Amino acid sequence: MDKFRMIFQFFQSNQESFMSGICGIMALASTQMYSAFDFNCPCLPLYNLAYGLGILLVPPFILFLLGFVLNNNISMLAEEWRRPQGQRGKDPAVLRYMFCSMAQRAMIAPAVWVSVTLLDGKCITCAFCTSVPVETLGNASHPRLSQGEIQRVLARIPCKEIYNGQELIANEVAVRYLRCISQALGWCFVLLMTTLAFLVRSLRPCFSQAAFLKSRYWSHYIDIERKLFDETCAEHARSFAKVCIQQFFEGMSTDLVAARCHLPRKAPADAGEAAEKLLGITDRGTMNMALKSWHRCKPPLHLHPPALPTGNGWAGEGQPPMHPSAPRRETAAYYSWV
Amino acid sequence: MDRFRMIFQYFQSNSESVMNGICGLLALASVKMYTSFDFSCPCLPQYNMAYGLGIMFVPPIILFLCGLILNRQSLVMLEEWRRPQGRRKKDLAVIRYMCSSIMQRAMVAPVVWIVVTLLDGKCLICAFSGSVDPDKFVGFANVSTAQVQQLLAKVPCKDDELMRNNTSHKAVSRYLRCWSQALGWSILLILIIAAFLARWLRPCFSQATLLQARHWSNYIDIEQKIFEETCCEHSRLFAHKCILHFFESMRQEIKLHSFALLREGEGAKGEEDLLRGITDQDQVNKLLKMWYYEKPPLDVS
Numbered sequence: 001m002d003k004f005r006m007i008f009q010f011f012q013s014n015q016e017s018f019m020s021g022i023c024g025i026m027a028l029a030s031t032q033m034y035s036a037f038d039f040n041c042p043c044l045p046l047y048n049l050a051y052g053l054g055i056l057l058v059p060p061f062i063l064f065l066l067g068f069v070l071n072n073n074i075s076m077l078a079e080e081w082r083r084p085q086g087q088r089g090k091d092p093a094v095l096r097y098m099f100c101s102m103a104q105r106a107m108i109a110p111a112v113w114v115s116v117t118l119l120d121g122k123c124i125t126c127a128f129c130t131s132v133p134v135e136t137l138g139n140a141s142h143p144r145l146s147q148g149e150i151q152r153v154l155a156r157i158p159c160k161e162i163y164n165g166q167e168l169i170a171n172e173v174a175v176r177y178l179r180c181i182s183q184a185l186g187w188c189f190v191l192l193m194t195t196l197a198f199l200v201r202s203l204r205p206c207f208s209q210a211a212f213l214k215s216r217y218w219s220h221y222i223d224i225e226r227k228l229f230d231e232t233c234a235e236h237a238r239s240f241a242k243v244c245i246q247q248f249f250e251g252m253s254t255d256l257v258a259a260r261c262h263l264p265r266k267a268p269a270d271a272g273e274a275a276e277k278l279l280g281i282t283d284r285g286t287m288n289m290a291l292k293s294w295h296r297c298k299p300p301l302h303l304h305p306p307a308l309p310t311g312n313g314w315a316g317e318g319q320p321p322m323h324p325s326a327p328r329r330e331t332a333a334y335y336s337w338v
Numbered sequence: 339m340d341r342f343r344m345i346f347q348y349f350q351s352n353s354e355s356v357m358n359g360i361c362g363l364l365a366l367a368s369v370k371m372y373t374s375f376d377f378s379c380p381c382l383p384q385y386n387m388a389y390g391l392g393i394m395f396v397p398p399i400i401l402f403l404c405g406l407i408l409n410r411q412s413l414v415m416l417e418e419w420r421r422p423q424g425r426r427k428k429d430l431a432v433i434r435y436m437c438s439s440i441m442q443r444a445m446v447a448p449v450v451w452i453v454v455t456l457l458d459g460k461c462l463i464c465a466f467s468g469s470v471d472p473d474k475f476v477g478f479a480n481v482s483t484a485q486v487q488q489l490l491a492k493v494p495c496k497d498d499e500l501m502r503n504n505t506s507h508k509a510v511s512r513y514l515r516c517w518s519q520a521l522g523w524s525i526l527l528i529l530i531i532a533a534f535l536a537r538w539l540r541p542c543f544s545q546a547t548l549l550q551a552r553h554w555s556n557y558i559d560i561e562q563k564i565f566e567e568t569c570c571e572h573s574r575l576f577a578h579k580c581i582l583h584f585f586e587s588m589r590q591e592i593k594l595h596s597f598a599l600l601r602e603g604e605g606a607k608g609e610e611d612l613l614r615g616i617t618d619q620d621q622v623n624k625l626l627k628m629w630y631y632e633k634p635p636l637d638v639s
Binding site: 079083084086087088119120121137172173176177179180183184187188190191194195197198201202205206209217220221224225228229232233235236238239240243300301302303 | 375376378379380381382385388389392393396397399400403406407412413416420495497498570574576577578581585612613614616617618619622626629630632633634635636
């Protein structure tokens with residue numbers, strides 16, 4: 001149990017390994033999406049190129065943007081970039097580091113999509129079937145067809161059921177040729193990406209290690225600070241709400257007592273905690289009134305110090321005294337920044 | 339104390355076993371990649387050789403680079419190599435040891451790919467079908483030289499219309515596959531014998547230097563992990579203090595300007611502490627606005 005807690009803490013403290021897990025999942029999702037997608041080449045001269053290249057290039061773009069959207073740190077980066085300088089300087093190296101690490105992770109799923117598409121071959125076959133070199137692979141001297149006719153026949157290569165140009169160029173020969181080119185492109189693309197990744201990772205310790213350590217520490221710090229601030233604010237909101245509601249109930253019971261001209265009944269000394277928790281509301285009518293006034297007239301967001309009884313009005317009457325002091329506070333605040 | 343011991347044990351067991359785990363995963367990924375890859379030989383004279391040899395050699399390079407990238411120790415080794423000497427001497431034996439262990443682990447997946455490719459045989463059949471001697475095979479012996487290259491190039495494609503009627507293509511395939519598998523098994527045997535000898539004979543040579551190098555390479559790895567963890571903890575404490583200072587300074591300012599009488603020690607509940615003197619909507623809004631427009635300086639002295 002202890003070890004699990006330690007491992008969990010390790011992963012949580014290490015933001016990098018958590019994000020690496022996310023981008024591994026995105027790469028898998030990308031492969032799954034491709035295999036689930038029902039590729040349907042239109043087999044018409046002009047549409048083939050558009051469809052093929054569209055399927056090759058549009059989903060990677062979507063995946064890239066999705067990589068940014070799903071990354072929680074993007075709002076942190078935007079906030080750090082746009083905040084006014086104030087008393088804390090801004091370090092562009094930190095911003096660059098955050099952006100680069102986010103962009104690197106967002107690139108993985110698109111790169112996987114493009115590689116899988118090229119290695120599979122259907123897209124390139126669909127897109128470039130009209131550009132097959134008929135002279136070398138088939139019979140260019142076939143009974144003359146016009147250019148347009150040839151294009152229409154070649155465009156049907158991916159659709160084996162309707163292909164009618166077997167004398168012009170054999171379907172299998174053309175498909176094998178296109179697929180070979182597609183796979184070669186795919187492997188070259190993967191090799192290029194891997195080499196780039198390797199260079200980026202291995203050149204960094206040789207050149208800017210100190211600057212890297214600094215940027216990494218401060219970007220991590222900004223992230224933690226934001227989380228802790230949110231936690232502190234949540235704690236504060238909780239206490240605020242608790243005191244506000246307590247004061248509401250106290251105000252209610254005091255008002256009711258005053259309205260009915262009853263002497264406040266002192267709770268017997270041995271009543272215990274339960275009586276205290278009732279906050280002075282001990283019958284149905286009073287409870288209903290409390291609920292109604294909670295809905296109709298919520299108390300203001302202003303906690304008064306817990307000493308003086310507030311007289312005849314609701315706790316809401318604490319509001320007017322605040323107004324005269326507010327402009328004073330604003331003026332004072334203005335002076336403090338000079 | 340117990341906690342530190344557990345952490346140390348975790349880090350110690352982590353380093354080697356994680357690296358071996360990654361190496362094994364890459365080898366499995368290599369086999370999976372090969373089986374899911376749809377090998378389709380172009381069956382054209384000039385393209386066959388390029389395609390076949392390309393499929394045999396390009397993915398191993400990719401797998402080797404992946405093995406280097408995914409191994410954390412390669413970064414550690416590079417940092418140790420490039421760091422300025424400072425007050426700690428650099429021991430080249432340690433760097434050499436780390437380099438050799440990284441290379442060994444990175445070589446496993448490429449070797450697995452090459453061996454699987456050779457044992458399967460499709461790559462070699464595709465690459466070298468055009469280079470066999472046509473006189474050895476009955477079906478190709480009487481064909482003109484111009485045609486024979488075309489025919490031989492089509493041998494890997496069994497469904498091609500020219501090949502369907504030709505019975506010699508099976509002979510050529512079997513011949514090439516036999517060579518391919520022999521090559522595959524030989525390479526496997528040589529590598530296993532080399533690994534066995536290296537591991538068995540290693541204690542006979544410079545065992546003491548080896549133990550030292552292994553200890554210090556482990557040390558460098560652990561030291562870096564602990565440094566990162568300490569930095570994480572430190573930044574957490576720093577952030578906590580910074581935020582407390584910020585709330586405190588807001589509370590001071592409010593005390594200074596609000597003219598409200600605060601009863602000191604009047605039934606101080608725990609909640610009042612958590613409220614930190616910020617008790618209404620305007621104050622909260624001001625705090626949040628200040629947090630964005632004027633973040634506190636990074637100084638908690």
